[in-house]
Amino acid sequence: MKKIYSVLLLISISSFSQEIALIKYNGGGDWYANPTSLPNLIKYCNATIDTKINPKPATVEPGSPTIFSYPFLHMTGHGNVIFNDAEVSNLKKYLSAGGFIHIDDNYGMDQYIRKEIKKIFPNNELIEIPSTHAIFQKPFSFPNGLPKIHEHDGKRPQAFGIFIENKLVLLYSYECDLGDGWEDPEVHNDPIPVREKALKMGANIINYIFNN
Numbered sequence: 001m002k003k004i005y006s007v008l009l010l011i012s013i014s015s016f017s018q019e020i021a022l023i024k025y026n027g028g029g030d031w032y033a034n035p036t037s038l039p040n041l042i043k044y045c046n047a048t049i050d051t052k053i054n055p056k057p058a059t060v061e062p063g064s065p066t067i068f069s070y071p072f073l074h075m076t077g078h079g080n081v082i083f084n085d086a087e088v089s090n091l092k093k094y095l096s097a098g099g100f101i102h103i104d105d106n107y108g109m110d111q112y113i114r115k116e117i118k119k120i121f122p123n124n125e126l127i128e129i130p131s132t133h134a135i136f137q138k139p140f141s142f143p144n145g146l147p148k149i150h151e152h153d154g155k156r157p158q159a160f161g162i163f164i165e166n167k168l169v170l171l172y173s174y175e176c177d178l179g180d181g182w183e184d185p186e187v188h189n190d191p192i193p194v195r196e197k198a199l200k201m202g203a204n205i206i207n208y209i210f211n212n
Contacts (some may be wrong), residue, residue, distance in 0.1 A: 002023045002125065002169065006181055007085075008081045010210070011158060017052045017053055018051060018053045018054070018071070019053065019057075019058060019069070019070055020038065020053060020054075020057050020058070020070055020071070020073070020074065020075070020206075021044070021057055021059065021060045021067070021072070022038060022057055022058070022059050022060070022071040022074050022168050023060060023061075023062055023073050023074065023075040024059050024060065024061050024062075025061075025062055025075065025081050025082070025083070025087075025102070026081075026082050026083075026084070026087075027078075027079070027080040027081045027082035027112065028079055028080045029077040029078065029079035029080045029081050029109065029112065030077045030078055030079060030106075031075070031076070031077050032094075033077050033078060033106050033179075033181040034076055034106065034180060034182070034183055036182070036184045036187065037076070037179040037180070037182035038057040038074055038182070039055060039056065039057065039180045040183065040184065041182045041199060041203075041206070042054070042055055042057065042148040043055065044202070044203060045202070045203050045206045045207075046180075048203060049139055049203050049207055050140075050182045051206060051207070051210065053206075057074075058070065060073065061087075061091050062083055062087040062090060062091050063084070063086045063087040064092050065090070067090065067091075067099065068094060068097065068099070069093050071098075071099065071100060071209055071210065072099075072100050072101075072102065072205075072206065072209045073094075073100070073101045073102070074101075074102050074104070074179075074183070075101060075102070075103045075104070076103070076104045076105075076106045076109075076179045077106055077108075078106050078107055078108035078109060078111050079108055079109065079112070080115050081109065081112045081116050081209075082091050082112075082116065083119055083120070083174065088116075088119045088120050091120050092121070094122050095120070095162070095164065095169045095170060096164060096169075098169075099169065100168075100169055100170070100171075101121050101169070101170045101171070102170075102171045102173070102211045103170070103171070103172045103173070104173045104176070104177075104178050104179040105172070105173065105174050105175070105177075106177060106179060106180065107150075107152050107177065110174060110195070113203075114126070114208055117162065117170065117172070120162075121162050121169070121170075122150045122201070124163075125143065126160040126161065126162060126172060127160065127161055127162075127163065128158055128159065128160055128161075129145070129159040129160065129161045129168070129171070130144040130145070131143060131144055131145035133168070133190040134208060134212070135159075135168065135171070135205060135208045136203075136204065137203055138204065138207060139204065140200040140201070140203060140204055142200075142201060142204070145159060145199065146158065146159040146173060146176050146178075147158070147176070147197040147198065147201055148175075148176060148180075148189070149176055149177045149178055149180055149181040149197065149198050150177035150180050150181075150188070150190075151178075152175065153175070153207070155175040156175065157173070157174070157175045158173075158174045158176075158178035159171060159172070159173055159174075159176075160172040160174060160177060167212065168208070170211075171205065172175045178198055178201060178202065178207050179198075180198070181194060181198020181199065182195075182198055182199060182202055
């Protein structure tokens with residue numbers, strides 16, 4: 001019986017060799033927004049781009065050493081975000097060591113998150129990522145860059161980034177609502193083509209992380 005259990009455990013570990021996590025931040029913003037988005041993105045990536053990501057994403061706090069266990073951290077919400085000094089230091093070390101954070105403004109986060117990003121990288125500006133960047137090229141082509149998923153203020157979707165030695169380590173998606181497009185269909189009643197765009201763009205992000 002013990003031998004059978006050990007074999008099953010090994011199968012489980014080998015089946016899901018990659019893990020990603022959601023950031024639980026302070027400040028009062030709803031870090032828990034879009035609860036079905038990451039599980040759906042993982043399912044899509046495992047089915048279409050041959051990843052082997054654990055279907056259940058972890059939840060981590062920005063000051064925890066456990067963030068170094070995950071190559072990809074996702075962050076979303078509508079409101080306030082605050083990183084304290086220890087969290088700023090930890091996030092900077094994580095990103096400088098090869099980690100990656102995707103911050104998805106779920107409408108209302110922008111005025112807060114830009115200040116917190118500046119705390120992490122006071123000498124780096126958020127740069128708009130051109131549509132020619134690799135993250136928009138494969139495995140799915142987005143010749144115009146970040147797709148528009150939900151409309152709010154009539155602004156175009158923009159992808160901003162922080163680069164370390166020419167490598168993208170932080171992606172900030174603005175006026176896009178990418179994570180909304182990953183949610184279960186009945187949450188926003190988005191048409192299938194819109195959800196497909198969102199999931200394909202998400203797959204490009206995951207592909208970039210695991211191949212660069």
